[in-house]
Amino acid sequence: MSLKIQRHPKIITKCKDDRPNGWLVPLFNVHDDFLDEGKYPKQVYLTVISVGKFKGPHLHMKRWGLFTCIKGNARIIVRKDEEYEEYLTGEDYDFNTIQIPAGIPAALQNIGPVDAYILNMPSPSWHIDDQDDHPVSFDDYSFTWKSE
Numbered sequence: 001m002s003l004k005i006q007r008h009p010k011i012i013t014k015c016k017d018d019r020p021n022g023w024l025v026p027l028f029n030v031h032d033d034f035l036d037e038g039k040y041p042k043q044v045y046l047t048v049i050s051v052g053k054f055k056g057p058h059l060h061m062k063r064w065g066l067f068t069c070i071k072g073n074a075r076i077i078v079r080k081d082e083e084y085e086e087y088l089t090g091e092d093y094d095f096n097t098i099q100i101p102a103g104i105p106a107a108l109q110n111i112g113p114v115d116a117y118i119l120n121m122p123s124p125s126w127h128i129d130d131q132d133d134h135p136v137s138f139d140d141y142s143f144t145w146k147s148e
Contacts, residue, residue, distance in 0.1 A: 003078065003087060003104075006034045008068065008095040025095050027068050028121060035099070041066055041121030048117050049074065049110040054143050056107035059136040065100040065122050067108065069093075072116035075109045076100070077141065084141055090116065105136040111145045 010023045028034075028041065049055055057077070067076055073090030076098050089096040090112065100106045110116040126132075 003085070003101075004034065004099040005087060006032070006097045008097060010095075025070070027070075027095070027097060027119065028066075034097070035066075039064065039123055042123040043125035044119060044121045046117060046119055047108070048115050049108055050115055051110055051113060054107055054109035057105045057136050057138045058107070059105040059134040060102055060122075060132045061134055062102055062130075062132045063122050063124055063126070064102045065106065065120050066097055067100065067118055067120050068095055068097040069116055069118045070095065072110060072114045073112040074116040074118055075111045075145065077107045077109065077138065077143075079105050079136075079138065079141075084138075089118075105138070107138055107141075107143075109143055109145065 008025045008027060010025055012020050013022050013024055015021045030040065047055065067089060069090035071091065073088065073092050076087040076089065078085050078100060087098045089098055108118060
C-alpha cells in the first residue's frame with residue numbers, strides 16, 4: 001500500500017500588464033478530493049530542517065500528518081510492515097504533499113544544500129494534554145543521501 005501523494009506545480013502569477021511578479025503553489029483545497037472529509041487539517045505549522053539533518057522518527061497513533069516541503073527539498077521516510085519507503089517533496093519534486101496515516105512511523109530528512117522548510121497540516125491538532133508521541137526507532141535505516 002502506497003501513501004497518498006498530491007503534486008503541486010508552481011503557478012506563475014502576473015501583474016496587470018502581464019509581467020511575472022512571482023508564483024504560488026496551492027497546497028490544500030477541499031474541492032480536490034485528495035482527503036476524505038473527516039481528514040481535513042486541524043492545524044498548520046512550519047518545521048525547518050537544517051542542512052544535512054533529519055527529524056524523527058515520530059510515531060503518532062491518533063494523529064496523521066500532511067507534509068509539504070515549500071523551500072528546499074526533503075525525503076519523508078516511513079516504515080510499513082518492517083520495510084522502509086521513501087517519498088520526496090520540495091522545489092525539485094513538485095511540492096508533493098505526502099499523507100502519513102496514524103500508526104505509521106516517519107522521519108523527515110533535508111536532502112538539499114539549503115534549509116528545508118516543511119509545512120505539516122495534521123489532524124487532530126497537537127495539544128499539550130494529548131501529545132500522542134510514542135517511542136520508535138529507525139536504528140537499522142541509513143540516512144545517507146545520494147543525490148539523483
